[in-house]
Amino acid sequence: MNKNQKHRLRLTRRPKGFKEIPLYPILPSAERAQSISYDLLIAMMPLLLLSVYHYGFRPITLTLVSVVAMTGLDIAVNKLLKKEASLDLSSIVSGVMIALFLPASAPLWLPIVTSVLATAVKVGCDKLRFSLSSTAVSLLLSFLIFPEIMNAIPEAGRALHPFAISLSSFRAIPASPLEKVISGFLPDTTAFETFFGLNAARIGEISGFLITIAFIYLLIRKAVKPILPLTFIATVGVFAYLNPSLEAASDVVALDGALYNVFGSNTFLCAVFLMSEPKRMPKTLIGTVICGVIGGLCTMLLRGHIPLFLTALIAVILIDLLTPIANRFIKPTPFGGNIAPQKEEN
Numbered sequence: 001m002n003k004n005q006k007h008r009l010r011l012t013r014r015p016k017g018f019k020e021i022p023l024y025p026i027l028p029s030a031e032r033a034q035s036i037s038y039d040l041l042i043a044m045m046p047l048l049l050l051s052v053y054h055y056g057f058r059p060i061t062l063t064l065v066s067v068v069a070m071t072g073l074d075i076a077v078n079k080l081l082k083k084e085a086s087l088d089l090s091s092i093v094s095g096v097m098i099a100l101f102l103p104a105s106a107p108l109w110l111p112i113v114t115s116v117l118a119t120a121v122k123v124g125c126d127k128l129r130f131s132l133s134s135t136a137v138s139l140l141l142s143f144l145i146f147p148e149i150m151n152a153i154p155e156a157g158r159a160l161h162p163f164a165i166s167l168s169s170f171r172a173i174p175a176s177p178l179e180k181v182i183s184g185f186l187p188d189t190t191a192f193e194t195f196f197g198l199n200a201a202r203i204g205e206i207s208g209f210l211i212t213i214a215f216i217y218l219l220i221r222k223a224v225k226p227i228l229p230l231t232f233i234a235t236v237g238v239f240a241y242l243n244p245s246l247e248a249a250s251d252v253v254a255l256d257g258a259l260y261n262v263f264g265s266n267t268f269l270c271a272v273f274l275m276s277e278p279k280r281m282p283k284t285l286i287g288t289v290i291c292g293v294i295g296g297l298c299t300m301l302l303r304g305h306i307p308l309f310l311t312a313l314i315a316v317i318l319i320d321l322l323t324p325i326a327n328r329f330i331k332p333t334p335f336g337g338n339i340a341p342q343k344e345e346n
Contacts, residue, residue, distance in 0.1 A: 037089035039223040040273070043214035044096050050210060051203040055104035056159030059203045062102055066111035067095030073119040094118060094135055097273055100204025101139050101266060105154045107166035114142045131280050131323070136270070136316040143309055150309060156200040176201070178264030181257060182304050191259040204273075208263030215272045224276035227288045232271050232315070235296025237262050243300075267299065270312040280320060287326030295319045 051059040074091040078084065098114050118138035125132045143150045153176070154160060160167060177187035177194055189199040197207025204211075218224040240261035244254040262268055275295070282288045295315035302311045 034089055036223045037093050039221045040093045043217050046210045047204045050197055050206050054156045057162040058160040059104050061162045062111055063096055063099040065108050066099040067092050069112045069115035070095035073115055097135050103153045103202050104160055105152050105167050114138050117141050132320045133274050133316050136274055136313045140313045153200050178260045181260045191256045195263050204269050205266050208268050211268050211272055225278045225281055228281050228292045229271035229275045231289050231292025232296045235293050236299055239300040265308045267312045270316050274316045282323050282326040284330045284332050287330040291319045291322050
């Protein structure tokens with residue numbers, strides 16, 4: 001054994017009680033996961049309160065039904081699988097998240113159906129050991145099954161009955177501002193009104209401003225990772241700005257068209273609450289950026305061909321499918337770089 005080999009052997013020896021710590025990703029402990037769940041709930045509350053201002057207390061009722069359904073299903077599944085059945089904050093977060101993507105006029109049974117779909121997807125993914133956003137898949141399926149209900153967005157400023165099982169008499173808006181922009185018509189509301197939540201939308205889509213505040217709060221609390229959602233949003237905005245003839249009417253400024261595309265649907269909501277979970281991101285910066293760009297391009301290329309509500313959800317699912325591929329082919333660089341093998345001394 002030469003001098004070089006002895007030196008390497010000394011460096012690779014591990015003292016007694018040594019525990020290897022993975023460089024990336026460092027998954028949160030149970031306490032950290034609980035803390036992140038609390039932060040997510042706090043971040044979503046302003047969106048829920050603004051929807052109450054627009055539609056009365058029905059959004060609260062829908063949220064409570066969704067939370068009870070998700071937590072009840074979670075406990076029931078754990079009992080069936082002979083796991084520890086306890087109240088998990090993550091199921092509460094999932095319940096609130098589902099409610100944010102629903103219109104305030106949705107029947108009270110819709111969040112229950114969506115929660116059942118989300119639970120089924122989650123159980124299936126756990127069996128297959130595959131990471132997929134159960135919230136995104138369940139919302140996509142709910143839209144495909146009940147498209148008229150999911151698209152029936154009430155006018156802002158009309159209080160809806162909080163406890164009616166279903167609402168049969170209300171006036172839905174004919175088209176969202178972004179739908180009008182894509183169709184080539186000038187929207188009735190400005191991009192400023194869309195951003196600050198002065199027009200009708202689904203419960204969590206109302207205000208891009210409040211979603212921005214929620215994102216900043218989650219970043220300060222280190223509850224989310226910013227690279228993937230920011231890359232996704234930047235791709236959507238740049239694509240819309242550079243292609244105004246494809247996504248905006250001729251009399252709409254290109255910058256306004258980009259703002260409508262980012263804040264005029266569930267795009268920003270998906271980016272902040274469905275794409276920022278650290279454990280479902282690629283392991284490398286390059287892989288994360290590539291997935292974000294592909295997701296943004298997918299969103300923009302699908303617009304005008306399928307319902308707007310589905311475009312960002314499909315992008316979330318696509319990124320989840322691309323993540324293991326990125327992790328396989330894009331390897332993280334070891335700390336300090338790759339060490340070139342040294343020639344042995346004669």
